[in-house]
Amino acid sequence: MSRAFAVLFFAACIASAVPAAALADGAAPHLKAGSFEPPRAAPDFVLAGSDGAPVQLSKLHGKVVLMSFGYTHCPAVCPTTLATLAAARRSLGKDAAAVQVVFVTVDPERDDAPRMKQYVAAFDPSFLGATGKPEALAAVRRSYGVVARKVPLGDSYGMDHSSSIFLIDRDGRLRGQMPYGRDARDFAHDVRLLLAS
Amino acid sequence: MRAKRLGARAALASLVAAVALAAWAAFAPLSLASRDELFTIPHGTWARRMAGDKVEILPSMIRLTLGLNDVLLLRNLDDVPQVFGPALVMPGQSFRLPFEVASTYSFACTAHASGQLQVVVDPTPAPGFSTLLWRLRRWTQ
Numbered sequence: 001m002s003r004a005f006a007v008l009f010f011a012a013c014i015a016s017a018v019p020a021a022a023l024a025d026g027a028a029p030h031l032k033a034g035s036f037e038p039p040r041a042a043p044d045f046v047l048a049g050s051d052g053a054p055v056q057l058s059k060l061h062g063k064v065v066l067m068s069f070g071y072t073h074c075p076a077v078c079p080t081t082l083a084t085l086a087a088a089r090r091s092l093g094k095d096a097a098a099v100q101v102v103f104v105t106v107d108p109e110r111d112d113a114p115r116m117k118q119y120v121a122a123f124d125p126s127f128l129g130a131t132g133k134p135e136a137l138a139a140v141r142r143s144y145g146v147v148a149r150k151v152p153l154g155d156s157y158g159m160d161h162s163s164s165i166f167l168i169d170r171d172g173r174l175r176g177q178m179p180y181g182r183d184a185r186d187f188a189h190d191v192r193l194l195l196a197s
Numbered sequence: 198m199r200a201k202r203l204g205a206r207a208a209l210a211s212l213v214a215a216v217a218l219a220a221w222a223a224f225a226p227l228s229l230a231s232r233d234e235l236f237t238i239p240h241g242t243w244a245r246r247m248a249g250d251k252v253e254i255l256p257s258m259i260r261l262t263l264g265l266n267d268v269l270l271l272r273n274l275d276d277v278p279q280v281f282g283p284a285l286v287m288p289g290q291s292f293r294l295p296f297e298v299a300s301t302y303s304f305a306c307t308a309h310a311s312g313q314l315q316v317v318v319d320p321t322p323a324p325g326f327s328t329l330l331w332r333l334r335r336w337t338q
Contacts, residue, residue, distance in 0.1 A: 179302060
């Protein structure tokens, strides 16, 4: 009887040893970011650009756009995000020319175009800042599902805001959303996938 | 006397079976048919919410395991856009979020009263006690 159990035991072990990979789909590589399926057109907007010209998302077709929402007084999340995006862009070599980072403020009270320019350029001179009237910025946030709210901080205030980075392909489709904290290599991986697709 | 011997054999057989099962549960490699942990917003959810129903689709904490079920898959089958976890998901659209590092992730999520969704990603269980615990947790879910 114990022999029968031994046989059953080893059979169960062998059956369960089928690697998970064999069960997984053998499809094309996925984005490391969260990805939308099917992708929709990234909501378009026109805001004041840090370079003095209007920023219109649809005019950036042909480039992969990495877009984040934040503010220049942000103590941690925004500088980390922009430094990561700058590192990702540097790692792309000549492909970097096909990537545009757009940083949309959630704090129009303090972030005017000159301040945005000075701030984003400290990370990478190619980065674009976008600002505008509070209502216009709120509409952009709504269309991307971004939340932001003012939080009193002593005599001043901070902003609680969504920290994901949006990935928009060269055809202007919203393809993915990278959570905050991911490595520059993850962005480079996804940008290469989007450039190749 | 014969009945007693049969009873003893049956007890021994049960013990062997229990030990074999525990050994299997602790040491057999883990695998799942899919790495996706799927959550769906059913059609009509928005209408139910508008009617005053408190519909909770996502738990405030989701537990995933690297290498096993490490992809959060959110699917909106409703006919209006929904903020679903960290993403705004359009009707008929899915949002697939893979994880590669074991950690606790917090996302702003307006679908929850707390405004936060936590995703706890556990490391792949090592063979032995961790694997046994993982199986027990799945079986009791």
